[in-house]
Amino acid sequence: xxxxxxxxxxxxxxxxxxxxxxxxxxxxxxxxxxxxxxxxxxxxxxxxxxxxxxxxxxxxxxxxxxxxxxxxxxxxxxxxxxxxxxxxxxxxxxxxxxxxxxxxxxxxxxxxxxxxxxxxxxxxxxxxxxxxxxxxxxxxxxxxxxxxxxxxxxxxxxxxxxxxxxxxxxxxxxxxxxxxxxxxxxxxxxxxxxxxxxxxxxxxxxxxxxxxxxxxxxxxxxxxxxxxxxxxxxxxxxxxxxxxxxxxxxxxxxxxxxxxxxxxxxxxxxxxxxxxxxxxxxxxxxxxxxxxxxxxxxxxxxxxxxxxxxxxxxxxxxxxxxxxxxxxxxxxxxxxxxxxxxxxxxxxxxxxxxxxxxxxxxxxxxxxxxxxxxxxxxxxxxxxxxxxxxxxxxxxxxxxx
Amino acid sequence: xxxxxxxxxxxxxxxxxxxxxxxxxxxxxxxxxxxxxxxxxxxxxxxxxxxxxxxxxxxxxxxxxxxxxxxxxxxxxxxxxxxxxxxxxxxxxxxxxxxxxxxxxxxxxxxxxxxxxxxxxxxxxxxxxxxxxxxxxxxxxxxxxxxxxxxxxxxxxxxxxxxxxxxxxxxxxxxxxxxxxxxxxxxxxxxxxxxxxxxxxxxxxxxxxxxxxxxxxxxxxxxxxxxxxxxxxxxxxxxxxxxxxxxxxxxxxxxxxxxxxxxxxxxxxxxxxxxxxxxxxxxxxxxxxxxxxxxxxxxxxxxxxxxxxxxxxxxxxxxxxxxxxxxxxxxxxxxxxxxxxxxxxxxxxxxxxxxxxxxxxxxx
Numbered sequence: 013x014x015x016x017x018x019x020x021x022x023x024x025x026x027x028x029x030x031x032x033x034x035x036x037x038x039x040x041x042x043x044x045x046x047x048x049x050x051x052x053x054x055x056x057x058x059x060x061x062x063x064x065x066x067x068x069x070x071x072x073x074x075x076x077x078x079x080x081x082x083x084x085x086x087x088x089x090x091x092x093x094x095x096x097x098x099x100x101x102x103x104x105x106x107x108x109x110x111x112x113x114x115x116x117x118x119x120x121x122x123x124x125x126x127x128x129x130x131x132x133x134x135x136x137x138x139x140x141x142x143x144x145x146x147x148x149x150x151x152x153x154x155x156x157x158x159x160x161x162x163x164x165x166x167x168x169x170x171x172x173x174x175x176x177x178x179x180x181x182x183x184x185x186x187x188x189x190x191x192x193x194x195x196x197x198x199x200x201x202x203x204x205x206x207x208x209x210x211x212x213x214x215x216x217x218x219x220x221x222x223x224x225x226x227x228x229x230x231x232x233x234x235x236x237x238x239x240x241x242x243x244x245x246x247x248x249x250x251x252x253x254x255x256x257x258x259x260x261x262x263x264x265x266x267x268x269x270x271x272x273x274x275x276x277x278x279x280x281x282x283x284x285x286x287x288x289x290x291x292x293x294x295x296x297x298x299x300x301x302x303x304x305x306x307x308x309x310x311x312x313x314x315x316x317x318x319x320x321x322x323x324x325x326x327x328x329x330x331x332x333x334x335x336x337x338x339x340x341x342x343x344x345x346x347x348x349x350x351x352x353x354x355x356x357x358x359x360x361x362x363x364x365x366x367x368x369x370x371x372x373x374x375x376x377x378x379x380x381x382x383x384x385x386x387x388x389x390x391x392x393x394x395x396x397x398x399x400x401x402x403x404x405x406x407x408x409x410x411x412x413x
Numbered sequence: 414x415x416x417x418x419x420x421x422x423x424x425x426x427x428x429x430x431x432x433x434x435x436x437x438x439x440x441x442x443x444x445x446x447x448x449x450x451x452x453x454x455x456x457x458x459x460x461x462x463x464x465x466x467x468x469x470x471x472x473x474x475x476x477x478x479x480x481x482x483x484x485x486x487x488x489x490x491x492x493x494x495x496x497x498x499x500x501x502x503x504x505x506x507x508x509x510x511x512x513x514x515x516x517x518x519x520x521x522x523x524x525x526x527x528x529x530x531x532x533x534x535x536x537x538x539x540x541x542x543x544x545x546x547x548x549x550x551x552x553x554x555x556x557x558x559x560x561x562x563x564x565x566x567x568x569x570x571x572x573x574x575x576x577x578x579x580x581x582x583x584x585x586x587x588x589x590x591x592x593x594x595x596x597x598x599x600x601x602x603x604x605x606x607x608x609x610x611x612x613x614x615x616x617x618x619x620x621x622x623x624x625x626x627x628x629x630x631x632x633x634x635x636x637x638x639x640x641x642x643x644x645x646x647x648x649x650x651x652x653x654x655x656x657x658x659x660x661x662x663x664x665x666x667x668x669x670x671x672x673x674x675x676x677x678x679x680x681x682x683x684x685x686x687x688x689x690x691x692x693x694x695x696x697x698x699x700x701x702x703x704x705x706x707x708x709x710x711x712x713x714x715x716x717x718x719x720x721x722x723x724x725x726x727x728x729x730x731x732x733x734x735x736x737x738x739x740x741x742x743x744x745x746x747x748x749x750x751x752x753x754x755x756x757x758x759x760x761x762x763x764x765x766x767x768x769x770x771x772x773x774x775x776x777x
Contacts, residue, residue: 272772286773296765299772300716304690307416307697314417325689332686383675389685390678394658397673 016084016317019077023085026061027092030054036093036360048175051095055130064128065103072111072124080316090260093360097220101171102127105250106134106180110199113237113246123178135202137167137181137224138247144169144377145384147182148191148244149403149411152226154183154198160232161185163200166225169378173209173222176202182247185240187409194408195243198235205229216371217357259326261305263333264375265361265368268298271344274365278347285347298340305329324393331385334375341369416696418486426486432459433494439743442495445605446749450569450598452605453497460501461530470508474524481637481699485644489695492648492722492754495746499606499757500533502645503567506638507534510575511588514621514630519588523573535571535591536638537562537611538631544759545631546577546584551613553578553585556620558613566757568609569598576611576618577631586627587618603753632767636711639758640698643711643718646754647691650718653725653747654684657732664733671732680728687721694718712768719761722751 032038034054039047058064059073066082068074075081089096107127114120126132143149152165163183173179179200186194200207206229211219238246262268272295275286285291305328312322344365345352352366359367376382390396403411418426436455445451460466469484470476484505491501508527511519526532540546541563551560558578565574571591578585594616599608622630658681661672671677691714698714701707726748730737737744755761 268772276773286769292765292769295772296712296716296768297720299768300694300713300720301690303697303710303713304693304717307693308689311416311693311696318417323689325693328686328689332690383679386679386682387675389682390672394654394678394681394685396658396661396678396681397670399673399675400669 016080019081020084020088023063024088026063027088030057030061031092031094033057034092034094039093039095047095048098051098052130054094054096055099055128059129065124068108068111068124068128072121073128078316080313083313083316093362098133098172098175099127099130101136102132102134102176106136106178106199109180109237109246109250110134112249113197114199115237116234132177133172133175135170135173135176135179136250137170137173137179137200139167139169141166141168145381147247148195150182150184150195152181152183153187154185154196154231157230160230161198161235163198163206163226163229163231166223168212168221168223170209170222170224171220173202173224174211174219176209178202179224180237180250182243184408185243188407189241190405191403191408191411192244193241195247196236196240197238197243197246198231199237200226200229200231200235204231214371214374216367216374259305259309259329259333261302261309261329261333262362263330263335263337263372265334265337265341265372266344266363266365268295268302268340270363270365271295271298271340274344274347280347291343291347294340294343298336301332301336305333324389327385327389327393330375330379331382331389334372335382337368338372338376341365341372345369416700418482422483422486425483426490429463429465429487429490430493432463433490433496437494437497439741439746442497442605442746443740443743445497446746447604449600449604450607450609452500452570452607456491456497457500457530460498465501466504466530467528469505470524470528471512474512474520475528476524481640481702482696484641485695485699488641488644489648489651492645492650492750493652495649495750496645497605498570499566500530500570502638502641502757503536503571504530504532504534505641506536506634507571507573507575509637510536510586510621510630510634513633514586515588519619523588526572532572533567533570535565535567535574536634537565537568537574538577538635539564539759542760542762544763545628545635547628549577549579549584551576551578553580553587553618553620556618558587558589558616558618560613562611562613564599564756565609565611566753567607568611569596569607571607574611575621575634576613577627578618580623580627583624584627584631585620585624586622586630588621589613589616589618601753603749606753606757632708635758636708637702639715639764640695640702640711642754642758643691643695643698643714646718646722646751647688647695649747649750649754650684650688650691650721650725653722653729653744654681654688656744657681657684657725657729660733677732680732684721684725684728687717687724691718691721709768709771712764712771715758715764716761716768719751719755722747723755726751 065074066077067079070076140150154161154163181198184194185196206227208225210223212221213219275291278285280288308325312326315322355366361368361371465487467476468479472478504527511523527534540550574589576587576589578587595612596609601608661677664671694714694717698710701710730744
């Protein structure tokens with residue numbers, strides 16, 4: 013066995029051992045508060061077992077291992093349905109950025125350790141009502157206030173803000189320069205006076221995203237994590253940190269085997285649906301797509317293992333997998349016909365077709381919409397021109413509304 | 414087997430691309446469309462000279478002892494350059510059939526000649542829409558073949574063919590020396606494929622496999638060829654994506670390059686996705702030769718590569734507008750090739766069924 017296979021086996025054995033306590037079965041029927049509490053205990057158990065912060069420096073409580081070990085662990089962890097999504101954003105982006113750019117090192121160390129053990133949660137305050145894809149068009153402003161700053165404005169789609177202790181935020185500090193140049197990056201205390209968090213109920217019924225309002229929220233200058241006007245570069249760093257994450261060719265929906273089983277168990281025109289050409293076509297196409305994504309992912313892992321940088325094709329997973337999951341989920345509901353109306357808003361998106369279907373649009377919008385991803389491929393990979401941008405080079409406060 | 418190309422494999426890709434780009438051109442390929450039965454001789458001479466015909470055959474029979482991965486790399490480049498003859502794939506399929514299912518005498522007779530390219534091989538399994546018929550049109554009585562094999566790629570020039578025959582009542586995989594066999598050239602939309610109907614009249618045939626074994630053997634040969642063809646299709650799709658990108662960067666309309674319009678740039682970005690999925694499936698399938706899931710992997714490669722090439726041909730022409738449909742620009746060479754490769758080695762309809770039978774656990 014290679015070192016990595018040994019590591020995978022060790023991780024899998026530990027995950028198996030804790031699955032009864034924290035996994036899918038243990039979570040069934042839990043109210044969200046109890047599920048979160050279970051999640052915090054799971055995160056602590058991970059930390060104690062040496063599986064938290066796998067690729068983070070040991071001085072911050074990490075394991076000092078490589079990205080490959082992290083992806084390997086994540087792929088194994090995904091199988092058990094643990095309550096770890098409360099910490100996904102926190103440990104995925106804001107906390108690593110804090111480690112990299114936080115100025116008060118003692119403070120940083122304390123926060124990182126608490127976050128790694130599930131005691132504290134961080135959120136990322138980027139999107140605003142006036143723009144999600146157009147990040148640099150944000151309007152929340154920070155004005156000088158004594159030795160510090162005063163924040164006013166509104167953020168939106170902030171995952172887990174209602175459970176968060178801290179957040180990282182990009183705000184406009186200078187509206188008289190072009191939009192990318194007037195931004196600054198801070199961290200904020202989510203419990204500070206003037207911060208109001210209001211959950212947004214999504215189409216599928218859950219409320220993990222929020223509106224966050226800032227009314228004269230005062231912060232000192234040591235909260236600043238970028239040069240004044242240099243916030244956009246740090247924001248991009250944030251988005252690039254987890255470029256090669258553990259992916260799921262099922263688009264975080266049900267495995268294709270579940271669709272095949274459904275087609276075998278369903279009679280269509282008196283015959284098993286698996287014998288129907290329309291159903292077979294979709295199964296074959298979905299399999300070919302997913303096997304391609306799997307092969308891309310394996311190749312990326314092998315390249316990292318060999319010290320090479322994986323190709324840009326790794327960016328295809330979210331674009332390709334989620335939209336096809338959406339269509340396959342529709343077809344699965346079609347297949348069930350009048351039995352397909354049933355809906356349980358607490359069902360897992362990975363096991364239930366209706367849940368997968370109603371939540372799929374979120375996957376096609378959050379973290380880069382399909383259209384944004386296509387633009388990125390076209391511009392960064394293929395070298396095609398940027399779109400026409402009427403706001404380019406114009407001071408922010410002179411951009412036509 | 415790993416799916417990362419090593420240095421030797423990368424050199425094969427680079428060198429074959431260099432040679433093919435130097436020796437092929439749209440101007441040389443266009444006239445072939447207007448004559449039935451001809452092929453691009455410089456391509457075939459190059460394949461022989463470079464040892465590509467010997468690449469994936471065993472060393473003991475004068476081959477180079479490499480495999481599907483290396484042949485796939487050549488096929489990818491051949492696809493980029495619109496290979497001028499189908500013999501690389503058909504000869505490989507015929508040679509593999511003889512290597513895997515033939516006698517020592519058959520191997521000694523045919524493999525060195527196929528490895529050198531002095532002999533050309535062909536595969537004749539299909540009967541119309543059925544890529545692997547359980548009752549082929551060609552009948553075997555005793556050791557004599559009668560009937561017609563239709564639309565055989567490379568059949569016009571082939572010296573030896575692997576024919577799936579009705580034996581009677583069960584399929585039989587046979588080896589046939591084609592010397593003197595009556596062939597009728599098929600006037601096709603892609604005329605450099607050497608397409609022919611082969612007519613057998615009491616033609617002696619040597620049996621390679623019978624019944625279920627014959628069908629399994631034929632499917633395996635078809636899958637090996639499908640992986641090679643999938644690489645070729647991916648190469649074609651890749652070059653069309655690049656041609657579309659380059660045109661979108663230079664062609665201007667409404668005061669800007671057309672590549673700045675999302676309707677155009679997204680179309681090309683979608684092609685990138687199709688090409689990379691096909692490539693990934695090809696690399697995976699080539700690495701699975703001999704494994705239990707080889708047929709499944711080959712089917713996935715075949716389906717995604719056919720989709721990529723057809724879509725790229727469609728969209729690349731569309732992005733070019735009027736100039737895209739002219740004879741001289743030659744994009745129609747890719748349109749034609751995308752369709753002929755989509756049929757050779759079984760269409761998507763065939764491979765979808767092969768794949769779903771396996772996924773549903775109904776494999777024979």
